Each structure stands twice: as C-alpha cells, then as structure tokens.
Amino acid sequence: MTVDKPTSGLAVLSWMPVAAMTVVAAADVVAGPGVGFLPLVSLGPAFSGLVGGWRRTALIGALALLLCVGLGLYDGLFEERRGFTAMASVAGVTGVGIAAAVMRSRREAELASVRSIAEVAQRVLLRPVPRTAGSLQATVSYTSAVAEARIGGDLYEVVASPHGIRVIVGDVQGKGLAAVETAAVVLGAFREAAHDEPDLLGLGERLERSVARELGGEKFVTAVLAEIGEDHEVVFLNYGHPAPMMVRRDGTADFPQPTAYALPLGLSAHGLEGPKPYRVSFAPGEQLLLYTDGVSEARDAGGSFYPLGDRADLLKEPDADRALQGLREDLVRHAAGPLHDDAAMLLLRYHGHVKGKSVPIE
Structure with a gap:
C-alpha cells in the first residue's frame, strides 16, 4: 500500500501541538521547577494555530491552560508570580493562534474560490x-x-x-x-x-x-x-x-x-x-x-x-x-x-x- 505523502505530512503536523505539550510536561516533571519549562506549554496552541482551525486551536489552548495550572500547582509556582506569568503567556499565544487560524481559513476559502474560477476559465479558454x-x-x-x-x-x-x-x-x-x-x-x-x-x-x-x-x-x-x-x-x-x-x-x-x-x-x-x-x-x-x-x-x-x-x-x-x-x-x-x-x-x-x-x- 502506498502512503500519500501530503496526507501523511498533514497528519504529523496535526499531532505536533499535543506532542509538544507532552514533551514539555515530561521535561518539567523530570527537571523540576528550577529550570522554567512551564512557559513552553504555549508551543501547543502556537503549533495548532499554524495547522488547525480556530476551534481546534481554542481547544488546544484550553488544554494548555489546564496543563499549565496542573504543572504550576505541582511545582508550587503559584506561590510566586511565575505560575501566573506562564498562564498569561499561554493565554496570549492561544489568542494569537486563534487569530492566525481564522485568517488562514479565510485565505484558504479565497484560494478555493480562485481555483474554481480558474477551472471555469480553463473550460472556456x-x-x-x-x-x-x-x-x-x-x-x-x-x-x-x-x-x-x-x-x-x-x-x-x-x-x-x-x-x-x-x-x-x-x-x-x-x-x-x-x-x-x-x-x-x-x-x-x-x-x-x-x-x-x-x-x-x-x-x-x-x-x-x-x-x-x-x-x-x-x-x-x-x-x-x-x-x-x-x-x-x-x-x-x-x-x-x-x-x-x-x-x-x-x-x-x-x-x-x-x-x-x-x-x-x-x-x-x-x-x-x-x-x-x-x-x-x-x-x-x-x-x-x-x-x-x-x-x-x-x-x-x-x-x-x-x-x-x-x-x-x-x-x-x-x-x-x-x-x-x-x-x-x-x-x-x-x-x-x-x-x-x-x-x-x-x-x-x-x-x-x-x-x-x-x-x-x-
């Protein structure tokens, strides 16, 4: 069976947000609070905004916030500003990711319309x-x-x-x-x-x-x-x-x-x-x-x-x-x-x- 390379590539990209948050969570648990991995949880919604729709990006952002809260409590970071700073970072990146996903969806819709017009032009020309x-x-x-x-x-x-x-x-x-x-x-x-x-x-x-x-x-x-x-x-x-x-x-x-x-x-x-x-x-x-x-x-x-x-x-x-x-x-x-x-x-x-x-x- 031959695997379609473009489809396979998209599947890999779609799993990148979850994979990134999993790696960050594991590294944070192993390294402890002194290293400061927690803000990197925002990589999840950042990747999702590049490859997914706005709803999926919002969902990944919500999961990233929950993960940030859990890790922050585990590391005891809410006793100081670091925990809240990490949450603010995740929320900000999620907002930007949602905006990027909306803009990309609009461009894709415009491109589909242009391709449709090109196909009609081809049939005429x-x-x-x-x-x-x-x-x-x-x-x-x-x-x-x-x-x-x-x-x-x-x-x-x-x-x-x-x-x-x-x-x-x-x-x-x-x-x-x-x-x-x-x-x-x-x-x-x-x-x-x-x-x-x-x-x-x-x-x-x-x-x-x-x-x-x-x-x-x-x-x-x-x-x-x-x-x-x-x-x-x-x-x-x-x-x-x-x-x-x-x-x-x-x-x-x-x-x-x-x-x-x-x-x-x-x-x-x-x-x-x-x-x-x-x-x-x-x-x-x-x-x-x-x-x-x-x-x-x-x-x-x-x-x-x-x-x-x-x-x-x-x-x-x-x-x-x-x-x-x-x-x-x-x-x-x-x-x-x-x-x-x-x-x-x-x-x-x-x-x-x-x-x-x-x-x-x-």
Whole structure:
C-alpha cells in the first residue's frame, strides 16, 4: 500500500501541538521547577494555530491552560508570580493562534474560490479538443509551470472546418494572467477564422492582423498552424515555433522544418515577410505531435535538453491518452522536478481506412 505523502505530512503536523505539550510536561516533571519549562506549554496552541482551525486551536489552548495550572500547582509556582506569568503567556499565544487560524481559513476559502474560477476559465479558454475529427484522433496534455495553476500561456485548438481539420499550438510571451489574456485573444481569432478562410495562408494572415491589432506590438506569440485534408498530407505554417514531430508507421520520428523561418505572431510591424506554407506527407497509421518549447527545452540536472525524438517509441501505446500521459511523465522525470515553463502537447493520430479496415498505430 502506498502512503500519500501530503496526507501523511498533514497528519504529523496535526499531532505536533499535543506532542509538544507532552514533551514539555515530561521535561518539567523530570527537571523540576528550577529550570522554567512551564512557559513552553504555549508551543501547543502556537503549533495548532499554524495547522488547525480556530476551534481546534481554542481547544488546544484550553488544554494548555489546564496543563499549565496542573504543572504550576505541582511545582508550587503559584506561590510566586511565575505560575501566573506562564498562564498569561499561554493565554496570549492561544489568542494569537486563534487569530492566525481564522485568517488562514479565510485565505484558504479565497484560494478555493480562485481555483474554481480558474477551472471555469480553463473550460472556456482551453476547452477539450474533439476526440475524433474526420479520420483523426486527438488528445492533449497541458502542464502549467505555475504551482497549482490549471492554465498558463500555452494554447491549442482543433477545429473541423469545411476546408479540413485545422489545428493551432502556440506559446505566448510571458506568464501569468497577462499571458492567459493574450492566449484568449489568439484562440478567439483562430476559432472564427478557421471556419471562414479557404486556405491556411489566409488564415495565418488574418490571425496575424487580429493579434497585432489586439496586442499593439507589446507581446508576441510563437505558433504553428496545421491543416489536414483528405490527400494524405498536412500543411504547416510556422510562426517561429518548434517544428512538429512526425512519427511514421515504422516508429521513426522526423521534425519537418519550414523552408524559411518567420517572426512570431504580433510582430508584423517589423515589415518582414511572413511564413510560407509547406507540405508533409501524413498517411493512415502515422502520428503528429505538436508541442511548445516547455517540452523541447526542458533540461535535466546536467543541463541537457529533453530528447523528444528519442522518446517516439513511447507513443506506440495503442491508447492515445495513455501514450501522451507516458510521454508527459517521462518529461517530468527528465526535468527531475517541476517544469520551468508551461508544456503543452497535442497528439493527432491518423486512423484512416484502407479497403474497409482501420489502420492501427504499430
């Protein structure tokens, strides 16, 4: 049986007030009144105020006062001021502990509310991708670099349009709420333009205009757009983003590069030429992984980048969700701890049909 470490740690902390008072009482009885252990009974309500609620802190404080009275009588300290001073110390620490517990409870309630709002924002901004789109099966993994966060500056979307399956994966400059706001602008523009624009280049140009207008040149977004039709090809448009990974039926992986690199979205004011579409074969039984630089630039303790191409065999798992989860777990192991950047991965599997039979991933 595996013990949940966070739960085990909380259990230990919850017993600390009782343990502290027990140790102080034993030490006081053994050492006698001359050492002056009695005021340390206040450690009980002090610890309780850090880890428990205000009611529990008040209860621990009452027990500490009773213990203080008992030890004071045992040591004969009420014949002088020391006994009353110790009681005043315990009462004061208990009051402070109760106030701290109340403030912590309020902060925890506020944090729970913020997390609830973040989950709603995630469903609106990074809504679940369709499980199937035409001949494609899609699954996604998102890991935020911000502790306890559900969303960040990476974005993804899959749209089944009249012009083919259109996909975007991007990475917003910066982090935090400002990056989330920028991601919302990009996704809103993509979702609308994906249905309207007849070709991928027109979609990219419209997306560039929308992003430049909304962001005013203050931020930029690296992104790769993809369009998959019925001709066993995928068309890419790359705006300064890491090249996608194609996993062929024999398990080999390659990273199709654009003919020329272009600036990220939002930097059209610099007047440089935009990206050119390029085509890559994409046949039934093959896989396409789009990802952000939080994946390709994740480093281990020695500073080595994550070898994504060498991990293509992890995607042989027949279940797409488990395959991507295995890749994510391997990425986290490589980083040996929390990731330093958001990491999004979108896996597309081409489950076409040949002579009436589905083509599996080998």
